[in-house]
Amino acid sequence: MLKLYSRLFIVLFLVTSCASKKAKFEDYVFKTKSEEQKYQTAYNKSLKLWEIPYTEEDVKTSFGTAHVIIAGPKNGKDLVLLHGMDASSTMWYPNIKVLAKNHRIYAIDFIMEPNKSHLTAKPLSSEDILVYYNEIFSYYKLKKFDIIGASRGGWIATLLATQKPNSIDKIVLLSPAQTFKFIDKVGKTTSALMLKLFPSEKKFGKTLSTFSTHPEKISPVYKRQFYLANKYAKSNSSMLKMHPFSDKELLLIQNPVLVIIGDKDVINSEESLERAQKYLANSKTKIIKDAGHFLTIDQPKITNDAVINFLE
Numbered sequence: 001m002l003k004l005y006s007r008l009f010i011v012l013f014l015v016t017s018c019a020s021k022k023a024k025f026e027d028y029v030f031k032t033k034s035e036e037q038k039y040q041t042a043y044n045k046s047l048k049l050w051e052i053p054y055t056e057e058d059v060k061t062s063f064g065t066a067h068v069i070i071a072g073p074k075n076g077k078d079l080v081l082l083h084g085m086d087a088s089s090t091m092w093y094p095n096i097k098v099l100a101k102n103h104r105i106y107a108i109d110f111i112m113e114p115n116k117s118h119l120t121a122k123p124l125s126s127e128d129i130l131v132y133y134n135e136i137f138s139y140y141k142l143k144k145f146d147i148i149g150a151s152r153g154g155w156i157a158t159l160l161a162t163q164k165p166n167s168i169d170k171i172v173l174l175s176p177a178q179t180f181k182f183i184d185k186v187g188k189t190t191s192a193l194m195l196k197l198f199p200s201e202k203k204f205g206k207t208l209s210t211f212s213t214h215p216e217k218i219s220p221v222y223k224r225q226f227y228l229a230n231k232y233a234k235s236n237s238s239m240l241k242m243h244p245f246s247d248k249e250l251l252l253i254q255n256p257v258l259v260i261i262g263d264k265d266v267i268n269s270e271e272s273l274e275r276a277q278k279y280l281a282n283s284k285t286k287i288i289k290d291a292g293h294f295l296t297i298d299q300p301k302i303t304n305d306a307v308i309n310f311l312e
Contacts, residue, residue, distance in 0.1 A: 028112065028119045035232040039114055042225035049093035049219055052100055056116070061135045063124060067116035068136065069107040072100035078145035079103035079311070080137075082153030085177070086229040088115035090222060091150070094300035098308060103146070108136060110152070114233040126241060129156060130163055143167045146311055150174040150296060151267070155242050161253045162245065171257045172307050173276075175265050175293050178242040180250075180272040199231040212294040213264050250279035257283040258310040262291030262298060284310065 030036040047054075047069070054071040069089050072079070079099060083091050089107035092099070099105060109115035111132060112124060124132060133156070137145075146169050149157030154176025161168055173179065192210070195203040204227050208215040218226075259276045261268040273285040286306055291298040 028123070029114050029233050031232065035228075039225070039228045039232055040116070042221075042228050043088060043090060043116060046088075046090035046093065046219075046222045046225040049090065049221060050096045051093075052097055054105075058116075059136055059139050061111070061132055062121070063128060063132055064111055064120035065118045066111060066132065066136050067109040067118075068140075069105070071096065071105040071107075072103050074104060076100075076102050076104040077311075078140075078142050079105055080142070080145055080147040081105060081107040082147065082149040082156050083107070083110065083115075084151030084153055086113050086233065087150070087226065088113070088229070090225060091296070093219065093222060095296050095304050095307075098304040099148075102312065106136075106140060106142070106145075108133070110156070114229040126159060129159065133160060134163075137167060144169045146170040146172070148172040148174065148307065149176060151177045151293065152242070155179045158245055158250075158253070161255055161257075162249045164252065168255055170311055171253075171255050172310060173257065173259045174303070175261045175268050175295060176259070176272075177267050178244055180259075180268070180275040181244050183267055195230050199227075201227070204230065208294075210266060211292050212298055213262070213290050213292045214298045217297055218294075247279050250275075251281070254281050256310075258286070258307070259283060260286045260288060260295065260303065260306060262293065262295040263287050263289050264292045265295070267293050 030039065050071070052071055054069050057068050057070060059066045059068055081089065081092055081099070083089050089109050092107060096105070109117040111117040111119045144167060147157050147160070149155070149172070151174070154173040155178050157171055157173060158176060158179050160166060161171055177183070192207050195207045205215070208218065208223075212218065257276070257280050259273060261272060270287070273287070276283050276285055288295050288299050288302050288306070296303050
């Protein structure tokens with residue numbers, strides 16, 4: 001299993017390396033300005049799916065501009081949202097009304113993926129990722145805030161929590177990728193890799209069916225944006241740097257943590273939850289039935305209720 005995983009990502013790495021040599025440095029994510037403009041148009045349409053008041057801000061960091069979407073009552077407890085790979089902050093549209101009811105939301109676009117953040121430096125290392133987010137937290141003077149991370153965002157949230165000191169209170173990990181173990185069902189995730197290498201509508205549909213138990217629930221507007229993220233964005237080799245956290249690293253996390261996965265998840269399994277229970281001092285775990293990796297879309301109400309009950 002591990003050998004298969006390694007081979008797949010070596011291919012991804014090679015393709016990424018070739019692509020990066022052709023692209024200009026300042027165009028880390030998109031190959032052309034035209035592609036970026038089409039994607040940004042799709043992003044803006046998806047963001048309207050939030051259907052609540054929000055503001056968008058750009059924050060200067062050491063690595064470029066971070067795009068942050070802010071919503072919810074100013075006197076609500078601060079809640080940071082970290083999206084999944086290539087999903088952008090618009091992915092929270094099935095959840096944002098519930099999350100923003102009593103929380104002040106800060107949804108941050110990851111700077112090395114297609115979204116509205118803009119990388120002007122070299123690709124970020126794990127240490128750089130910590131600096132990037134901490135600069136944003138400092139800009140907004142966030143203290144004792146909660147954080148929700150989905151997929152890759154869950155890995156980043158865990159990375160932030162291992163740093164001492166930090167200002168995080170409660171943590172929710174929604175099917176965190178590469179956090180407690182390597183990808184559970186590597187063979188089934190090859191559709192996502194093939195989509196990256198040879199994008200097409202057909203491969204995109206197959207990928208959605210692999211990661212979601214109810215792809216029909218995905219808004220066509222958001223689906224368009226997500227497809228363009230895979231079609232236009234250069235393959236993302238940074239996932240190669242995402243390794244499961246060691247026992248020692250997980251033991252550093254004393255925060256209350258809720259880990260949720262779907263029963264049909266191809267990224268995690270019960271082994272992930274068992275490791276979370278063993279090494280996270282203050283953890284709760286939950287499996288949501290009839291849900292895949294995209295559990296915020298597959299079962300939004302159950303997911304929203306579990307998250308809010310934990311946070312409040």
